[in-house]
Amino acid sequence: MSQIQQQTLENHLEQLKKCTACPNMIGPVITPTPVISKVYLCGQAPGPREGSFGRPFAWTAGKTLFKWFETIGLNEEQFRAVAYIGAVCRCFPGKTKQGGDRVPSTLEVSTCASWMSREFQLMKPELIVPVGRLAIEQFLPIAPLNEIIGKKFQVEAFGQQCDVIPLPHPSGASTWFKREPGITLLAEALTLLGSHPAWAEIVNSAGS
Template sequence: MTALAAAGASKAPGAAEFVPDTGDLSALRTASGDCRGCDLYRHATQTVFGEGPADAAVVLVGEQPGDQEDQQGHPFVGPAGQLLDRALADAGLDRDTLYLTNAVKHFKFVERGKRRIHKTPGRTEIVACSAWMSAELALIKPKLVVCLGAIAAQAVIDRSFKVSEQRGQVVSLPDYRAIATVHPSAVLRAPDRAEAYAAFVEDLKQVRAEMRKRTAR
């Protein structure tokens, strides 16, 4: 169970009533399309569920889908996803071996003219959606979860987790280990993008080193 799933267990069911009791990732993905666990589905184009191998050793968790993800129905396909692809390659990680998902499965935004601008999901929405990620992780059983950004880290590790202070620290949780870095969109917004990108790649290299260490045991 993720940190926020545990925190919200005694509150409104949110997405939990839409999550099937049994099945595989394909069944979860299909069921998620009908989720009404919070109000974000009302304006989003579609649910954007996680993608990747069902037995992935590493799961990457972001915040929520962006505009391009919402339109295409796949995680990390917009500008931040393209930067992530490049950083993974530079760090020696193969995206095809990883499972990529988000803490929140619907795009939250505000409209400005013809543009849809990302809006950070609130705690209620994050807790409501946590049942999906908990179900994903329970089926995949990863060895390492990589949190991309504060929302993901607080959802997976602990509500008080601060990426600015604890970035790159490996945390042992009951079912897997976790590590947090920035979200690739933060690299795109950084004043010195080259420096931010290099630091991001170093974090991903640490992920690779952690996995090699665990494989060698």
Template sequence: MAEDGERPGAEHWVPEGAALDELRGAAEECRGCELWRDATQVVFSRGAGDARMMLVGEQPGDREDLEGEPFVGPAGHVLDEALAAAGVDGEQVYRTNAVKHFRFERRGKRRIHEKPAVGHVTACRPWLEAEIALVRPSVIVALGATAARSVLGTAVKIGEVRGMVLESADPSATPTVVTSHPSSILRLRDHGDRQRATDGLVADLRRAAELIG
């Protein structure tokens, strides 16, 4: 991976004054970091451009990389169920990721998820800032520590900030709720642990919905 000083960052590819569809199209040409080389395609976002709630995840997974849309794999199903349990209409939220390309390690024919580096999050952040400026959500939900770093502009521990209403680091200072990523729930083998983690995600989504008011 290139050193931070050598990485141009996505700002060189983010068009000024672009509409959301134009932003999605421009992201296909982004070379702000090296992840585009191995990924199948850019995975930008899905959802209404005037959504009141924006959900920000970490990065696309294997299924998302192949289909070109965020949250369509197993973690997306967990998220959809949690939204429904929280009383949030899944069709009325905007889904995106902090990093727009899939970072993975190849093991034989399998592609194993690899966490994005801080440099990837930093390089890709101009896309997220542009999305927030265009969608102008009433609340942002950061799903996981990587998403929280991108939205808030600093590292946080989920357990320390859950239940708090924070502000995004961009000029809009959008109210932000940090919660766990649904993929972390899938990794829990104990049924009781999984249920408690799901309940926590639902509670955080319900808290975010209350802020829309």
């Protein structure tokens, strides 16, 4: 990683924090640790709690996600220090009348993708880890989780050739990964992730 790359990323995140492009999104814009990495984790959108912590995956879903990663060599602190955490949308979309988190609109997703595109140009990630359906659908054709979790795909994303290893959303509201075949498929996905060269590289860098 060059100092220029690092400075460019930090400038990028400063600009991102000021983004107000989507009138129906609720700030603040949530940004990650400014780390240049070959591993790009793509979340969906922050929940209502992330704003007070000022970082992605700061609440219960994050706790589950980082427990998964601990089984393949990185605890939360290490992961945040060596992997980049992006998202389909970087602001909280608000709640629906039914009380769930609103799914971002197609326009919001495409507007926010311009930030992700810049991150891909800068970092040229080798491995994308999309977490949850909305994130997975940005990189892979729509398909049931049973057919895509536990597999590795090769895609071109924002002009970069990348491997994609999707994960289910670790939300407490999701039951998919808590019962079969989700339990087995999640274990297979984590095995694939742990044995990927880009993952091995960030595990090594976390230990050095």
